[in-house]
Amino acid sequence: MGETFGARLRAAIEKRGRLCVGIDPHAALLAEWGLSDDARGLETFAMTAVDALAGEVAVLKPQSAFFERHGAAGIAVLERTVREARDAGALVLLDVKRGDIGSTAAAYADAYLHPESPISCDAITVSPYLGFGSLDPFLDAADRYGRGVFVLALTSNPEGPEVQHARVEGGTVAGSVLAQIALRNGGADPLGSIGAVVGATIGDLSEEVAINGPLLVPGLGAQGGTPADLRRLFGDVYANVLPATARAVLAAGPEVSALRDAARRTAVETSR
Numbered sequence: 001m002g003e004t005f006g007a008r009l010r011a012a013i014e015k016r017g018r019l020c021v022g023i024d025p026h027a028a029l030l031a032e033w034g035l036s037d038d039a040r041g042l043e044t045f046a047m048t049a050v051d052a053l054a055g056e057v058a059v060l061k062p063q064s065a066f067f068e069r070h071g072a073a074g075i076a077v078l079e080r081t082v083r084e085a086r087d088a089g090a091l092v093l094l095d096v097k098r099g100d101i102g103s104t105a106a107a108y109a110d111a112y113l114h115p116e117s118p119i120s121c122d123a124i125t126v127s128p129y130l131g132f133g134s135l136d137p138f139l140d141a142a143d144r145y146g147r148g149v150f151v152l153a154l155t156s157n158p159e160g161p162e163v164q165h166a167r168v169e170g171g172t173v174a175g176s177v178l179a180q181i182a183l184r185n186g187g188a189d190p191l192g193s194i195g196a197v198v199g200a201t202i203g204d205l206s207e208e209v210a211i212n213g214p215l216l217v218p219g220l221g222a223q224g225g226t227p228a229d230l231r232r233l234f235g236d237v238y239a240n241v242l243p244a245t246a247r248a249v250l251a252a253g254p255e256v257s258a259l260r261d262a263a264r265r266t267a268v269e270t271s272r
């Protein structure tokens with residue numbers, strides 16, 4: 001097998017830094033950039049973001065919903081976005097938050113992680129809240145194809161704790177998810193390919209996040225998370241943190257140079 005996602009991510013962070021920028025073409029952002037809220041506007045937005053950022057940042061994270069809302073033409077733009085961002089050297093993490101029963105999960109895994117798929121990504125986000133075992137088809141596909149999976153653990157939204165802080169034997173639901181990720185990453189060197197999503201906005205961190213895998217940390221900027229929150233929450237495991245932000249960088253557009261500058265500034269602020 002070729003290199004694992006964990007190894008490719010570690011190399012990308014060393015070369016480009018740790019920032020992950022979301023490509024989230026909200027209707028309001030399309031309007032701010034002077035673009036129409038249709039597939040043409042979407043394509044200009046996404047290609048501008050790729051042009052500005054895919055040669056710079058380690059990870060680009062398109063949010064599938066903002067493409068899906070434009071129908072088949074939007075999906076075609078997503079395919080192009082993923083392909084061109086990867087061609088320019090960025091790792092592409094598609095934020096699509098999948099999760100389903102085993103046989104259907106296998107089809108979703110094929111759709112996004114199979115090397116021959118039209119939307120073949122380096123990694124995707126998945127939800128473990130149908131039971132961690134339901135993720136096996138995703139985790140197996142990631143192993144087989146050298147791809148990554150980021151599992152929602154402690155999400156940035158205020159409703160998350162209702163499920164994620166619920167008590168189960170041995171701790172919380174989120175703690176159990178994190179422990180199972182750590183188990184799956186055991187022995188991987190330099191870094192496991194199964195990541196966890198932990199929001200910058202969660203307040204206090206009472207769970208063990210040393211999972212020998214990447215920690216995707218959204219919630220910076222528009223949702224109120226700050227670089228100081230990152231340092232406070234992740235001191236010991238900062239080497240594995242991918243700070244993620246979308247609107248705070250995208251709002252600097254549509255000028256390519258302004259977008260790039262915004263990403264560079266955020267990268268510096270979150271570098272440690």
Ligand SMILES: O=C(O)c1cc(=O)[nH]c(=O)n1[C@@H]1O[C@H](COP(=O)(O)O)[C@@H](O)[C@H]1O
Nearest residue numbers: 063095125155156199218222223245246247
């Ligand atoms: O999986 C994610 O990326 C994610 C998980 C989470 O807990 N919170 C969260 O905000 N996200 C995503 O991260 C992005 C945040 O965007 P901004 O708030 O504009 O930076 C959105 O695409 C969210 O869907």
